[in-house]
Amino acid sequence: MSKSSVVQIENLLKNFPVGGDFFTALKDVNLTLTTGEFTGLVGPSGSGKTTLLNIIGGLDSPSEGHVNVLGQSLNNASHGERARLRCEHMGFIFQSYNLLPVYTVSENVELPLILNKVDSKDRRKRVAQAIEWVGLSDKINSRPAMLSGGECQRTAIARAIVHQPALVLADEPTANLDAENSHHIMKIMLQLNQELSTSFIFATHDEKIMTYLRRIIHLDDGQITEDEKIDNPKART
């Protein structure tokens, strides 16, 4: 694996048991992603985008093949080792935000720092900074129920990047948002990608997102059908 590679996947196969048989979600997937990439996994529903994202994030295990993320092989990694990798070096953004409903914006954003045992003084500073990045300083004490969909997703982004991870995995981050909010969210993530050199991987079939991506990996029926690199994204700010 080269020094700058973030994700390296070789001959990945992922089967799910269905009844007495297996459903193949991913097959013959080979992929290398390097530091600072802004990549999308694109394809129709059921093409295997989320499954691939989950395997990269260590939330799911490959049936066959090798998966290496941030220099660590996930094939033989224990649950604890994967959890530690996610905790220290990854951020997650979900389609339905997955904010903890009983926490305020700042408490949701603070959670990864607590899990990383960052001291309280540093935590406060970094939470405030992350919330400022996503433009939610006026909502710091609001709970998710009091926020719009766009604000919830901005909170989720702040939570994903507050501990400055090397890799952010976003599963359909704009699926529940209108066009204006989708563009706003993507601009924020693009800015973070440029300022922090954080690698982003999106699973999406949203056309609006694709205009921001610098690399698009097309998936269909569990296989990579096209790996498209875009030198000059049209909608880049």
Next chain:
Amino acid sequence: MLFKIAIKNLLGARLRTWLNVFVTALSFFMIILFSAMYDGMREHAKQVTIDTEIAGGAYWHPQYDPLDPITFEEAHATLPSAVKTLVNQGKAFPVLVSQATIYPDGRIMPVIMKGILPEQNIVNMPTQMLANHQEITIPVLIGRSMANNAKLEVGDTFTIRWLDANQTYDADEGTVVHIMDTENFKLDIGHVWIPLEKAQTMLAMEEEATYVTYAKGLSIEENRGDWIPRDVKFLIRDMEALIEADEPNAAIMYIILLCFAAMGIFNAQVLSIFRRGKEIGTLMALGMTRSRVVGLFTIEGGLNALLAGIMTVIFFGPLLWYVGVNGIWLGVDYSDGAMGIIVEKYLIPVYSVKLVVTTTIVVSFIVLIVSYLPSRRIAKMKPTDALRGKVSV
């Protein structure tokens, strides 16, 4: 770290937290109250017996066996000098026991007739109601249940037939002068109480008695002849045995209450935890290990139990105290002895340290277990399933 998150979760969940805490506190309250009532019932039975019957103890005629009425014929004698002195000092009172038969309204009823000193104030019995009835042949004091069974009221007369010391049957007319309400059915069922002097005359046993009950705090007299001293411990031994025999019932009741409480707590906790499947998935995605997830929910359960303990003291404590002082009206009269043990009309719970400590430990343990088990099950799920909220009980 986990403690901090657990505190945040509990404070943040507001209504859900308070619902869980309330259910647990209610369990604490119910178990403590009902077990204390049960203990109180047994303790009360003992206290009533001492208060109304035993006092400090008794000297028995050597022939006297209260469980064998045949012995009554021989169990009478004049009092030993030291015992008589106690009686003269008002520190003891004699009772003369014999078998008799009454004929209320033409029916025949075998009874135990006891002659008692009307002016005694050592046991809590309205014996003074027997005094000052010179116009009545035999003034009779009976209990409420006896009156109900014999269909007698104050002023009613009936024939009493007895066997005197000369082995001669005699009979005369008794008149009910008072019907006593007593919680001690042993003074009531099958008993008629008459003035001691009248009994001694009727039975031709002048100056004689069957046993002498003495006041609390007195030591046993040396100069008591062949009369047998019976202390409180001896006189309540049957009741102690009954209570001891009842221990398994008490334990069963405690376990049943505990099961009800556990079901309530389990429902509230499991519902709460399984509703949080997606949250658990999110925590795992953010990097929380399975053991930490389980630890988090177990700590939350522990804090839940702690808050429930505090809530019990603050909200239910005054109620427990009030009931402990004033008792609970049972609404049913058990003075007919149908329960086989003295049951008061107002049940006063007895809160023992053992009961409170045991209940606190057991309920807290249940809360921890019902927090630990479901969270362990969820934590074993694939994070991807938990994230999708695919959680099943």
